[in-house]
Amino acid sequence: AQSVTQPDIHITVSEGASLELRCNYSYGATPYLFWYVQSPGQGLQLLLKYFSGDTLVQGIKGFEAEFKRSQSSFNLRKPSVHWSDAAEYFCAVGPIQGAQKLVFGQGTRLTINP
């Protein structure tokens, strides 16, 4: 069965520093990959998605992610974080083989130090 692993439960970075959030997936073929952000008490906002083509995808709020088939990874990056980036970040995979659901990782909570 497909699965998503986000190895880092909590990451703290300083404002202005670069950021990389890790995501690994388990699936036999190339799935659709997503990153969502959830601010405290809020819903899920789509940051970016990958289906095919260019393996480096650009998203909103200055985020990008790179798909690496050999590593089954889809890591999220941002060159310089802002205090407003503090949130929970979820990697997700789907739909797969006619099953339309998304499978989410555990999430990574990002804290920004001033």
Place this chain on the structure above:
Amino acid sequence: EPEVTQTPSHQVTQMGQEVILRCVPISNHLYFYWYRQILGQKVEFLVSFYNNEISEKSEIFDDQFSVERPDGSNFTLKIRSTKLEDSAMYFCASSTLTGFDGYTFGSGTRLTVV
């Protein structure tokens, strides 16, 4: 930008009571979903709905849960007899047929069972 609308934003109910969570998906989307997020945990799939029937459901979605599309715009999740462990944030989402455009999530309903 089209939105998925959920009401209410917060509901408190007594254990054993029935609750209905309401959602208005994006009008041209064909798949509708409910997901659940227990506080501090990952987002979990509950059920998907297509062509006026359930297309997939998780183990969480037992006989206490039901979904309905009572008219052309609303999509509801009913919990017949709530338990304490049903306390969670419930997200509605909708997607196009292929999911290519990604899923759009609502802002969620926080259900508190006391």
